[in-house]
Amino acid sequence: MSVETTQDESFKNAHVLDPAATAVSQEEISEEINDIHESYRQEVLAGKKPETQPRVDFAPYRSSLLRHPTKDLHHTDPETIELYSPAFGQRDVHALEADLTIQHNGEPIGERIVVAGRVLDGDGRPVANQLIEIWQANAAGRYVHKRDQHPAPIDPNFTGVGRAITGPNGEYSFTTIKPAPYPWKNHHNAWRPAHIHFSLFGTDFTQRMITQMYFPGDPLFALDPIYQSITDQDARDRLVATYDHSITSHEWATGYNWDIVLTGSNRTWMEDEEGDH
Numbered sequence: 001m002s003v004e005t006t007q008d009e010s011f012k013n014a015h016v017l018d019p020a021a022t023a024v025s026q027e028e029i030s031e032e033i034n035d036i037h038e039s040y041r042q043e044v045l046a047g048k049k050p051e052t053q054p055r056v057d058f059a060p061y062r063s064s065l066l067r068h069p070t071k072d073l074h075h076t077d078p079e080t081i082e083l084y085s086p087a088f089g090q091r092d093v094h095a096l097e098a099d100l101t102i103q104h105n106g107e108p109i110g111e112r113i114v115v116a117g118r119v120l121d122g123d124g125r126p127v128a129n130q131l132i133e134i135w136q137a138n139a140a141g142r143y144v145h146k147r148d149q150h151p152a153p154i155d156p157n158f159t160g161v162g163r164a165i166t167g168p169n170g171e172y173s174f175t176t177i178k179p180a181p182y183p184w185k186n187h188h189n190a191w192r193p194a195h196i197h198f199s200l201f202g203t204d205f206t207q208r209m210i211t212q213m214y215f216p217g218d219p220l221f222a223l224d225p226i227y228q229s230i231t232d233q234d235a236r237d238r239l240v241a242t243y244d245h246s247i248t249s250h251e252w253a254t255g256y257n258w259d260i261v262l263t264g265s266n267r268t269w270m271e272d273e274e275g276d277h
């Protein structure tokens with residue numbers, strides 16, 4: 001499956017919305033988020049185990065209400081599936097694919113950044129040879145996609161997709177442009193915090209996981225029902241990269257660090273493949 005295919009799925013789902021949903025105000029959405037979070041905090045105080053994953057049934061995320069799973073997923077034999085599924089090997093990915101700023105004749109507009117980190121398992125061991133794919137909006141908050149009609153400019157020098165294979169210590173590094181927030185149709189005046197989508201394939205197709213990385217201090221965090229569908233503050237914080245001056249390079253790019261933990265209590269939240277924007 002290509003990154004483009006994934007974007008198709010995202011937008012197809014993102015824009016199939018009840019027209020009445022856009023009449024809902026940010027205040028109503030924020031109030032619902034706060035109520036759910038307050039109930040969660042009370043449950044944790046009463047001894048409930050902290051949640052690490054997003055709520056699938058999260059009412060403020062209006063566009064997910066009719067399409068989130070309500071039953072246990074159908075379990076299949078992964079070995080059978082893998083006979084027919086694509087698998088990526090190290091030789092299929094070129095090192096230059098991790099630089100999203102060199103895919104066209106000119107340089108993209110925006111703040112050049114490096115996002116680097118490690119993929120780790122629940123015991124802190126590095127996960128080597130891991131395919132990571134990313135996709136993102138440009139510096140104006142626009143995706144290169146026919147379903148994105150947000151009136152912000154497309155950058156002819158920026159497609160917004162890249163991929164990399166983790167090194168022996170689980171390390172990865174992408175050079176890209178800092179994406180901007182963009183509007184979406186969940187409710188009236190809804191804006192997503194700036195984010196980069198990440199996909200990890202595991203060792204085979206059936207282990208694919210998808211998540212989003214955010215930037216520190218984004219004022220839109222509190223307002224975003226996707227980010228807030230993770231009720232636990234610590235789990236939400238794990239999706240936010242850290243500014244890292246050691247990754248920043250002289251007169252070239254600012255740097256962010258973001259580690260991805262695949263299992264265990266500190267695991268990074270991974271979303272349902274149908275639920276991203």
Ligand SMILES: [Fe+2]
Binds near residue numbers: 195197276
């Ligand atoms: Fe997005």
